[in-house]
Each structure stands twice: as structure tokens, then as C-alpha cells.
Amino acid sequence: MEFDLIARIRDRASTRDDVVLGIGDDAALLQVPPGRQLVVAMDTLNAGVHFPANTAPADIGWKALAVNLSDLAAMGAEPAWCTLSLSLPGGDAGFVDGFLDGFLELSALHGVALVGGDTTRGPLSVCVTAHGLVQPGRALRRAGATPGDDVWVTGTPGDAAAALAALQAGAAVDRALRVRLDRPQPRLAAGRALAGLASACIDVSDGLLADLGHICAASGVGACIELDRLPASPALSRFRPELRWPWQATGGDDYELCFTAPAAHRDAVAAVLAATGDTAATRIGMIDTSAGVGAQRPDGAPWAPAMQGFRHF
């Protein structure tokens, strides 16, 4: 049965010129171009933990690849190849077909070739490894933020958390919010455009404050964000600030990029992002010499969320 599933996957996977040997041998054989470093990210999605149990197979496929491509985006890398390990309770060809619809739709969008992996029996779980390429010295890292740098975020964080909150409350979910939970857009063009301009970068998977905290920890700095600067999507703008701030500041799963850049680069950042046509970014705060990440209400008072970041355990 595994071999039928692998054949099913191989038949639909596209390839690239730099794939010497793709799906179907003991391992894939890949040609890394000269003058490029290899960027490798690996993330797993487990049913009921990383996606709601009723998520459509195509959305699971999309998201499993998206969260990995988002890591490449946060490094400023160009995506190239991926491998997929799919654990399924049974050899459900219908699930696999639907899963591949979403997975391969996103991989085609970004020219990523699926080159290998395995299918195994087990509780529903999807592990993906994404491989990207970057010029030496151009990769964006978490370390590098300096006091005085602006803090930026792409897109409109909080939409996915709002959708999840509605789902968990058994309420109707706004379609515009749900699509942000199920089909996050990895900010690959933005990440590549920011290489050389941003001083540090991370993708927002655990929540804006938590992920900015990772930048601060790696850079040995602190940060403060201003809540009224947080960009809100039209769907999220319908909620009053006190309700949406926690989603925007601490909700995970948006896969926007949070990055820092010297104030001297403000115009350049806006210009290169506009040129990509990917997404705009908003200045939401500043790196400082404090010990952590703070958030400020419009009246200047400090704001503390009830829960900060997605808890993995």
C-alpha cells in the first residue's frame, strides 16, 4: 500500500532541472548551484494540535508546506526542494489526493519540487523539510537587531487567531479569517527583498510578542511595540481593540514576517516590499535596551496579554 501511495505522489509531483533524482529511490539527489548556501527548515503538523480536526485535507497539505516555506522566507532564502513524511491511520488514497491538491498548489506557486520522503502508518501527522538557497552572507537571522532599529511586521497579524478563537467557541467563522488560518501565505518575496536591509527577521508562528522575543533574545536587546500601530485586516477591524489586541499581539499561525531594520532604511524597506507585490509592512515599535518585549496601550500604559504565544506542550 505504501508503494501505491508513493506512486500516487510521484505521478503528481513536478520537478526542476537541479533535481538529479527525485521520488522513488533511497534518497533524492540534488544539484546545489555554485555560490549558494543551503537553507534547511523542518516542521511537523499534528492533527488536533496544529490544525483543527475538521480541516480539509487540501488545507492541511497547503499549511504543512506553508509553515516550512515561511521559515525559508524568514531567512531571506529562495525555496527549491522539499521532502514530505506523511503518517496516516490508514492508506486513505482520497485523503492523500486532497492533501496533494493543497500541497502541490502551493509548491507550484513557488517553484518548489517535492523530491522525496515517506508514507507511514500512524496517527495523522505531516512532517516537511524545505530546502532553500541563499547567497553567502545574505541570510536573515534572528540575531542582529540593534537598539533604535524599527520593528516591522508584514501583513495583518491576528486573523488566524481570531478564526481559531471562533472555531473553538463553536461560533461562525468569518471566511476571510478562516482562509488566513488554513492557507497562510509564506512571505517569500518579502523575505528575499529584505535581505540586506533588515537587521533581524523571524516568522510569526507562535505570536508576535513571543516571536519578537526570540529576535530580542538572539540579539541581546529588548523591544516595545505600540498596540495602536498593529495593522488589522478589514475582517479583524470589526472587533473592538481590547478584543483583537490579544489576537494581533499574541496569536500564532499567521506566518507573517516580523523584522527589524535601521531607521535609515525606512523608505527602502517600504519601496522594496512594494516592488515585490507580495505584502506591505507596518512599523509597530522599536528595539531598545530593555530586558524583554513590552507592549504599550494608546494611552502609554503598559499592556500585558493573558497568554503570550502558542504553547507547544
Added chain:
Amino acid sequence: MEFDLIARIRDRASTRDDVVLGIGDDAALLQVPPGRQLVVAMDTLNAGVHFPANTAPADIGWKALAVNLSDLAAMGAEPAWCTLSLSLPGGDAGFVDGFLDGFLELSALHGVALVGGDTTRGPLSVCVTAHGLVQPGRALRRAGATPGDDVWVTGTPGDAAAALAALQAGAAVDRALRVRLDRPQPRLAAGRALAGLASACIDVSDGLLADLGHICAASGVGACIELDRLPASPALSRFRPELRWPWQATGGDDYELCFTAPAAHRDAVAAVLAATGDTAATRIGMIDTSAGVGAQRPDGAPWAPAMQGFRHF
């Protein structure tokens, strides 16, 4: 909690000069040496499916890496880096410490750096991606076997299956057999030595006949093996042939290499393997023009196993 676990892993992982950025950022950054192709394998082990529930954490760690390094061995590649995705029901630091004991023991043996991955909540599952390097044109593949080629196997297949059979029967398990189930030795030195000599190669994970069948399918040939040529370990030799043949011919989990080579290379194959000090190999049959893989009893009669190969679903 995830961050504690990641710190725990990072503190113990060793590195290599070609790791530009290891554990702790959004992705790893790696320097592929010029004149090498990248070899990528990815395999998942799920509790109760790929290892018995009572397996020691250190043995799970060893095996999760071993099965991936075995894929690199089957390609004739030199291992370099790996990433690890660990799904755990809870954030059990004791399990992780034990797991790392085995995982890092094996990675140190072969100079493999653990450069990234993630830890997530979920049913116990371990996914590893292994990266290796090979000179262009030197990789061993499943395709390439030609009628008249010898069929070889390294080591003594069947030990792991015998251990598993005893475990499943609730019987006492010979320690020498159990260690072959829990701590398979990836035949990396043998694989590298065979590059340029073997015409096709695969690692025996599903069972000798099944995996030889993959070589035959990829090469468009058939094969016949002679049961009385199958090498048996001292522990396995204590079983009568009718009992051990199924383990040797169809038992998975040994992670020996099954390969084919022109008869003109017989002496060279034996010589290069002896020079590695890794393992010897035994000629067990021949590639032919038949439609599949057959096995022959000592009296020349065909032999059909009750079950052929590990069933994934």
C-alpha cells in the same frame, strides 16, 4: 516548554565547520562543498509501528537516525547533517535526554551534525531528514542492475525479524538479535566503497526479497536468490532453515545493503569491503530476465514465503 527542549538538544548537539548556522534560528544554513551533489533522505518512526512500545528511548534515538543514514549508505553518500522533528505526548525531558543519548552516539560515530528541526506535542513520532554528499555520477541507485549481475547482501539479514518475532510471541529475546533490531548499523563505509563497483543498491528495510524487488522494478529485470546462500549470524544459525528463511528473506529492519554488481567485480567487491572494516558481503543470487524476484530452496524447488516484506498499511 518547546524552547527548553530545543535548548536541551542544542546544548548537546555537536557541529561541523560547514554548518554556518545550526539549531536556534528559523532554519539551518549549510555550506555544500564545491563538486558535490546533495543527497537527502527522510524517514519517520512511529511508536508501535516501527518500534515496540517498550523500546528504550536511547534505542529509539539511535534507530531514528540509523534508518536515515542507511538510506544515505544505499546511495553511496557521505553523511553530513541531519534535522530532527520529535513529537511527544508531553514535554518529557527524561525521554528527550535518553533519546539524545542514542541519537547523538550514532551521529558522533559518523560525524553527522544535528542542525535543526522542531519539537511538537503529539503521539510519539520521530521524523529525521539526513543530508549527505556524493561526487556527481557516483551515487548508487536502484536502477542499473543487468541480467547476469551477482546479487549481494552485506552482513546477516534476518536477525531483527527473529528478535521481533520472539518479542511478539512474548518469548525471551536473544540479546544478540535484539541489538540488531534496536541498534541497526548503517552500512555507510560499505556504501561508499561500493560506489563505482555496484550496478544498483538498496537498503533492506522492508525485507530482502521486497527490497530486491524494488531494484528489479527500477532496473527492468528479475532476480533469483538461493536460500542456502543466505548468511546467518551465530544467533540465527541456531534456528532450523525452514524457520529462519522467512526472517532472512522477508524480514525487515536489518538495514543491510542489498546490491548488484557484474561478476567481473567479484574480487574487487570483496576487497573494498574488507578494506573498510565495516562488513563483509555475501553473493546470494543472480539478476535474470524473469518478471520478478524468486527464491530457490537447496533442492532447486521454488520457495514462496507466507508474507513478503513489511506492510506499511
